[in-house]
Amino acid sequence: MKENLLHFIWKLKLFPTSKIKTTSGELLEIKSSGLLNYNSGPDFLNAQIRIQDQLWAGNVEIHLKSSDWYIHRHEKDESYDSVILHVVWEHDVTIFRKSNKTIPTLELKNYISKELLENYQKLFSTPKKWINCEQEINRIDSFILEHWYERLYFERLEQKSVQVQDIFIKTNNNWEATLFSLLAKSFGLNVNGEAFLNLALSVDFTTVRKVSNNLNQFEALLFGQAGLLFDNIESNYFLNLKEEFKYLQTKFKLEPISKNQIQFFRLRPNNFPTIRISQLSQLYHTHQNLFSKVIENEKLEEFYELFSVSASTFWETHYTFSKESKKSIKKITKPFIDLVLINTVIPIKFWYLKSLGKNDFSPLLQLIQQMKPEKNSIISNFNMLKVKSDNAFKTQALLQLKNEYCSKQRCLECSIGKELLKN
Template structure:
């Protein structure tokens, strides 16, 4: 039994309302159970309850045991002076408030609806399940599940927007700078995300805007700031040209040297080498001088594929690193890579951008994300194993939010699926 369950029972009145009495045998009539308080202070605010012959308006505090009042030191907190009713599962001692008066207490244990309690026990009894509702999730109404997925997806976007808004605050609300930082981070994929993000934050975006029309200068700037142009013995002509260009840019823009960024090559596919990903990013910004506007106004997946369909410098078509040649290949940004960028960078940024303008078009965002193929990872595979398939990225994003923010934390009482199973 968890206190959260008692909150849930009280909030939704999942207990018999007749014959309620305090431990001192005063009749209780609940006219309004109060508003659930998710912040500090009493659990339910502004309740309206008749106790005996008197009508009280105030707060309700809920505990598993009445002694928890003292264990949580509520007697020393003025926020609890307006508590009018103490709801407990067990009354193991009386609680006294101001003027040495006993706080009216309701023992709710024998009033909880039997089916609700049984379903709650079933949901939480098997700790070894991958998710608590694993045997029953398929019985949930499809309409409810569909609506809950939509809420989960928006909730996931809202969580991602917190990081974006922090970046915007640090960049004077410059969306173009934040786009560059987010693209860098996601071009680095999971292994090199931090290294790419460190590079993005170490480069003045204003300089990128000044040199992006010149592929050689843009390449020198980013490869130089990333620490890839520090080798003195390499005789590669292209490498040397970038070195010379970088020295010029250092002098012209007074570039500050940055500590060595730790890019990882070990156990990576050559197509994901940071040198190739950086070359693709350079190609993207060299090709599109108004990239932010294009990405914020693009709404179909096919159009995004066209935006990212750019060529990289000829040198990288025969190289994966500066020191070795390889078989020639175009090394285009793949559609699967574009899918990841749309999911993790563009859609969250569109969400924040539209919110900032008071023009949030949730339906368009949902339409776009539903065009993308479902993601492949261990969590999505496990959901598939328990007969919860995913048809697109909207559903995979929703399921990731469900698993990480509800199932793993056992927040079944805050989950529409858990609610449905408990009340069934």
């Protein structure tokens, strides 16, 4: 028996609540089980119970054994003076208040069904499973799953918006600068994301506005700040950028990030930082006031058109400054735009709406539901369990489910786990 299971049972009243009695034989009626307390103090707050004919309002504490009250030294903590009921699995000792009156106790072990305990054992005890419910998840009612997916997705959005808030503060509450910084991070992908973010934050956004009108200057600014213009390379394009950056560095008192932050290793050529920096430069050169366009757009095709830019001409025959390659247009692809929308655009739109006090996020749901499902090992494993994903909304929800619930054994906080235990 685990204490978190007792929390779960008490919260959802997964025991016969009629004709239950305290350990002293008094009739007990649960009017409200209270709210789970995630901070210090009693486990459930603002509960309401009736003992015999007396209605009580206060808090509930839950333990495996009654004696845990003394083991945890609750008798010395004033925050437990308001406990109106002690809920335990096994009652082994009477608990007294400071007034020497006993605290009513409910012993649960005689009220819990054998089936619920078996379901709990089945869920948590089978070894070597990818997720605990892998044998049962595909029989959960679709209505329950859809509601849970929506909650998971918005929980994930809330987590992503934490960085949006952080960058918003760092950029002095400038939405355009926030978008630029987080777009840079997205363009850097997992390998160079943090380095690209540092690159964006190393330049005041007023400088970005001034320079972005001139594509050559803007590329020089970003390549220079990335520390990629300090080599000796005999290329007119490279030398031109290098000279231009020297001028910008003096004019705007720029301090480049360390070259060692930018990585080429383990990247496909189309994701080389050189290509992504040029594409980012082209995007901001093409679109002034990009933030307002991002906020206005709601349809997927509108975003595909907005982000449909290519790296500059030099990069049609290069992936690095020094080596020539077969000619190809380095255009931003739709799958890459999807990643940018998932990781940057939608979280920014979400936090922007929240900052305005707006709570209608249906356009964001409609947007991500238009996008193709992501492909990764987690989604592949869910597919093998016959949990299919037909869009990016579902894959984002499943990533949240696996990373934040399944991997952390939080089955009692998961709608799927709850349903399996109840049934």
